[in-house]
Amino acid sequence: MAVMTKFILILSLVAVALASRHKTKNQELKAARHELVNAKKALESLTYSKEEQIYSINGYRAEDVEETINDVDDKCSSLECAPGKSCFIDNDGAPYCDCAEMCVEDDRDPFVRVCSTNNVTYPSQCELFRQKCVNPRDMDGEHLDYFGPCKMMERCNPIDLINFPERMRTWFLEVMRDLAERKEENGGLDDDEKRLEEESMDEDKPWRRPLHWKFFNMDVSPTDYHLSDEELLPMRAQLLPMEPCTDAFIAGCDTNDDDLISIIEWGKCMGLTEDEIQY
Numbered sequence: 001m002a003v004m005t006k007f008i009l010i011l012s013l014v015a016v017a018l019a020s021r022h023k024t025k026n027q028e029l030k031a032a033r034h035e036l037v038n039a040k041k042a043l044e045s046l047t048y049s050k051e052e053q054i055y056s057i058n059g060y061r062a063e064d065v066e067e068t069i070n071d072v073d074d075k076c077s078s079l080e081c082a083p084g085k086s087c088f089i090d091n092d093g094a095p096y097c098d099c100a101e102m103c104v105e106d107d108r109d110p111f112v113r114v115c116s117t118n119n120v121t122y123p124s125q126c127e128l129f130r131q132k133c134v135n136p137r138d139m140d141g142e143h144l145d146y147f148g149p150c151k152m153m154e155r156c157n158p159i160d161l162i163n164f165p166e167r168m169r170t171w172f173l174e175v176m177r178d179l180a181e182r183k184e185e186n187g188g189l190d191d192d193e194k195r196l197e198e199e200s201m202d203e204d205k206p207w208r209r210p211l212h213w214k215f216f217n218m219d220v221s222p223t224d225y226h227l228s229d230e231e232l233l234p235m236r237a238q239l240l241p242m243e244p245c246t247d248a249f250i251a252g253c254d255t256n257d258d259d260l261i262s263i264i265e266w267g268k269c270m271g272l273t274e275d276e277i278q279y
């Protein structure tokens with residue numbers, strides 16, 4: 001009996017102790033939650049007062065900051081910076097391009113992963129060029145190779161190389177027709193280009209004008225009836241992941257081996273006679 005009483009007493013003590021611990025735990029949790037709510041309120045007020053402090057220290061008001069941002073937008077609207085660079089305003093109020101602090105995705109520059117010539121995948125073309133701008137020495141010689149993540153490239157099949165011009169002609173024709181249906185402000189063709197596109201439909205070789213259109217679209221730096229590697233890069237980078245024969249085809253077009261594709265070389269390797277090439 002004495003043993004049983006002792007056992008019940010011990011059980012009771014343990015139960016009380018557990019209940020007490022449970023109560024303490026609940027109180028602790030309640031107190032912690034209360035502290036958290038207070039801390040959050042304090043943080044919110046601190047952030048707000050900090051902002052006010054920053055504005056008062058620098059003598060800025062929110063309206064002034066907004067005005068400054070609008071001023072920068074105005075001055076930079078006339079300056080187009082290369083990929084990876086952004087427009088800034090110097091002390092004299094003049095806009096200039098320098099390495100972007102970060103890449104921002106927009107309709108004109110949607111983020112598409114790219115592969116560099118060092119076989120490194122970057123989240124976007126902008127990020128590759130931004131890093132080249134920030135670390136010119138480390139990334140010297142590294143360029144955009146093609147759009148899409150780096151992958152094992154297939155070898156160029158000789159049959160695919162023979163059929164390459166036909167695929168290109170069809171592609172240029174389809175791209176031009178697609179752009180003719182879009183408004184100019186949405187990246188579509190301008191009026192002159194639309195007229196060219198309409199005229200191309202009645203020709204024996206409807207792809208002749210699209211071939212010229214594509215050439216003159218790339219021949220921009222400088223416009224000299226010759227395409228350099230740099231001018232060909234946007235087309236090459238787009239084609240290469242799908243068309244392993246791209247480099248072999250471009251090299252084959254350069255018949256005088258001067259590392260430039262002239263309008264004559266371009267037309268001939270795409271299947272035009274010299275008479276059909278306009279320049």
Ligand SMILES: [Ca+2]
Nearest residue numbers: 219222224226
């Ligand atoms: Ca050129």
Ligand SMILES: [Ca+2]
Nearest residue numbers: 254258260261
């Ligand atoms: Ca050449």
